[in-house]
Amino acid sequence: MQALLQRRITAFAILAGCLLPVGNSAQAQSPAPSDAVLYIIYPHDGQRIRGSFPVRFGLRNMGVTHAGDTTPNTGHHHLLIDVQEDIDPGEPLPTDRQHLHFGAGQTETRLELPPGRHTLQLVLGDAEHKPFKPMLTSKKVTITILPPRIRKAPQTSRAER
Numbered sequence: 534m535q536a537l538l539q540r541r542i543t544a545f546a547i548l549a550g551c552l553l554p555v556g557n558s559a560q561a562q563s564p565a566p567s568d569a570v571l572y573i574i575y576p577h578d579g580q581r582i583r584g585s586f587p588v589r590f591g592l593r594n595m596g597v598t599h600a601g602d603t604t605p606n607t608g609h610h611h612l613l614i615d616v617q618e619d620i621d622p623g624e625p626l627p628t629d630r631q632h633l634h635f636g637a638g639q640t641e642t643r644l645e646l647p648p649g650r651h652t653l654q655l656v657l658g659d660a661e662h663k664p665f666k667p668m669l670t671s672k673k674v675t676i677t678i679l680p681p682r683i684r685k686a687p688q689t690s691r692a693e694r
Contacts, residue, residue: 565608565669566594566606568593569593569595569657569669570592571670572590574591578675579675581679582678583680585644585645586644587643588642588653589641592657595607595669597638600637602660603660608659608660608669609635609636609638610635613655614651616652616654620656620670622663622668623663628662648678649678650676650677651675651677654671654672655671
């Protein structure tokens with residue numbers, strides 16, 4: 534009976550501990566340094582591209598880490614594709630086809646987009662996927678994806694016919 538009661542108390546204590554906030558995790562990460570700069574290295578604004586292409590992320594005066602890491606002055610990338618709406622600075626950035634999340638600390642990706650004009654923009658997220666305060670975003674890059682080339686069948690000469 535005593536052992537059963539002890540196990541229940543231990544289980545309750547473990548459960549209660551799981552519900553308590555740990556450290557700083559419920560708050561936003563430290564603000565971004567005033568000299569921090571987020572930018573897209575490639576592709577360049579106005580570039581015309583055919584097929585899939587790499588997107589390379591740049592960050593100056595801060596570090597890149599994985600999601601969940603609360604080390605000050607570090608964050609992880611979110612790539613916004615064709616997003617026109619404003620970002621809510623108090624909410625975590627969404628993850629969907631237009632909001633790509635790079636929570637493992639990646640600094641590049643490969644995209645394949647349909648032909649037409651597209652915009653790309655980076656937002657640096659903190660440990661909880663929230664934008665830093667003040668928000669750290671890159672300039673929007675506008676690119677044009679060209680349709681695939683149509684390959685013509687090779688011509689045969691009269692001698693080959």
